[in-house]
Amino acid sequence: MTERKPRIVAFCCERHGMDAAVLSARSGRQYDASVRLVQVPCTGRVDGIHILQALEDGADAVFVFGCLEKNCYYDTGSIEGRKRVGYVKQMLSEVGIEKERVEMFNAASTNAWAFPEAVGKMVEVAKKLGPIGGGERQ
Amino acid sequence: MIVAKRKPLNEIAEMLAPYKKVTVVGCRSCVAICLAGGEKEVKMLVSALKLKAKKEGRKQHVEGFVVERQCEKECVAEVQGKILDSDVTLSMACSLGAQTIGDMYPKHLTFPGLNTGIFGVPEEQGVWSEKCVGCGNCIIHTTGGICPIARCAKSMLNGPCGGSANRKCEVNLEVDCAWAAIYDRLKLQNRLDLMEQLTPAKDWSTSHAGGRRTYVREDAKLTPHQKKGKEAVQ
Numbered sequence: 001m002t003e004r005k006p007r008i009v010a011f012c013c014e015r016h017g018m019d020a021a022v023l024s025a026r027s028g029r030q031y032d033a034s035v036r037l038v039q040v041p042c043t044g045r046v047d048g049i050h051i052l053q054a055l056e057d058g059a060d061a062v063f064v065f066g067c068l069e070k071n072c073y074y075d076t077g078s079i080e081g082r083k084r085v086g087y088v089k090q091m092l093s094e095v096g097i098e099k100e101r102v103e104m105f106n107a108a109s110t111n112a113w114a115f116p117e118a119v120g121k122m123v124e125v126a127k128k129l130g131p132i133g134g135g136e137r138q
Numbered sequence: 139m140i141v142a143k144r145k146p147l148n149e150i151a152e153m154l155a156p157y158k159k160v161t162v163v164g165c166r167s168c169v170a171i172c173l174a175g176g177e178k179e180v181k182m183l184v185s186a187l188k189l190k191a192k193k194e195g196r197k198q199h200v201e202g203f204v205v206e207r208q209c210e211k212e213c214v215a216e217v218q219g220k221i222l223d224s225d226v227t228l229s230m231a232c233s234l235g236a237q238t239i240g241d242m243y244p245k246h247l248t249f250p251g252l253n254t255g256i257f258g259v260p261e262e263q264g265v266w267s268e269k270c271v272g273c274g275n276c277i278i279h280t281t282g283g284i285c286p287i288a289r290c291a292k293s294m295l296n297g298p299c300g301g302s303a304n305r306k307c308e309v310n311l312e313v314d315c316a317w318a319a320i321y322d323r324l325k326l327q328n329r330l331d332l333m334e335q336l337t338p339a340k341d342w343s344t345s346h347a348g349g350r351r352t353y354v355r356e357d358a359k360l361t362p363h364q365k366k367g368k369e370a371v372q
Binding site for chain 2: 052053055094095
């Protein structure tokens with residue numbers, strides 16, 4: 001029996017987040033191919049509904065990947081992103097879903113290791129927890 | 139505006155658990171401004187409820203809609219079909235909205251998704267504070283524009299109580315004493331003489347203590363003839 005592949009969604013800001021992800025690929029680092037990248041102008045643009053919708057549509061885990069908080073291209077976008085991730089985590093806890101399924105990561109554009117590391121952590125979480133509600137993914 | 143807060147999700151989920159078809163109705167007025175029951179909050183709640191049902195392996199159809207003002211029958215009527223087509227409606231408006239749906243469709247179940255809190259104003263982003271209790275007889279022209287009924291824990295009318303110290307309220311040391319604020323404001327307006335004027339005991343019959351209140355503006359009411367015409371159009 002083949003091992004089921006986890007489904008991960010990554011919301012990446014188009015500045016440091018995306019640059020770090022691209023740099024990781026250019027520098028030959030590998031990460032799990034099950035991750036789906038969604039490029040957003042800024043992590044401050046990511047709303048709770050985007051994260052919940054991704055989970056509802058079948059993602060096992062979702063993460064938001066953006067600039068370092070004190071080096072955000074749009075100054076406070078990463079802080080907004082973190083706050084929204086925190087709110088979604090709280091909502092998930094209230095309905096009995098593991099809040100670890102949602103995370104926020106920050107990186108500088110030169111951190112080639114950061115994106116594969118974030119993907120690795122989320123793949124681990126997704127494998128440990130499995131799909132929401134169990135059973136096969138749709 | 140009316141400020142409300144979403145009930146804990148587990149409480150909402152528990153209320154809705156026995157029902158297969160749920161319609162969530164939000165409101166674009168006060169509760170949208172206070173980030174409790176607007177478009178975004180309804181979508182997030184619907185999503186969270188769907189995830190919970192999925193997690194528990196239950197089949198529950200949840201759909202969300204938002205109306206302009208849930209306290210007005212005309213606005214609620216726009217989603218009448220969706221309301222009546224469900225087993226239960228969860229109102230994401232203040233209690234006025236929830237009761238409007240309940241009054242319009244008395245046989246249908248309508249549950250509250252929010253806890254209605256205060257008449258408040260946004261002090262800063264994400265912070266709302268109470269400034270009126272709707273007592274029905276406004277006196278803020280004598281108190282420098284600051285309401286002692288809403289902002290003083292004891293609703294004192296003639297200056298601070300003995301518990302006021304260092305400009306803070308004895309009930310909650312985080313809260314400023316309303317009468318310290320009133321004194322400052324009157325001083326700024328050069329109207330400190332008002333501090334010495336005695337205000338008699340308040341007539342609370344205009345507040346909720348006098349029972350359910352109804353406000354009527356006779357000139358705005360429809361005559362029987364006008365009502366008949368309106369009904370014919372509808």
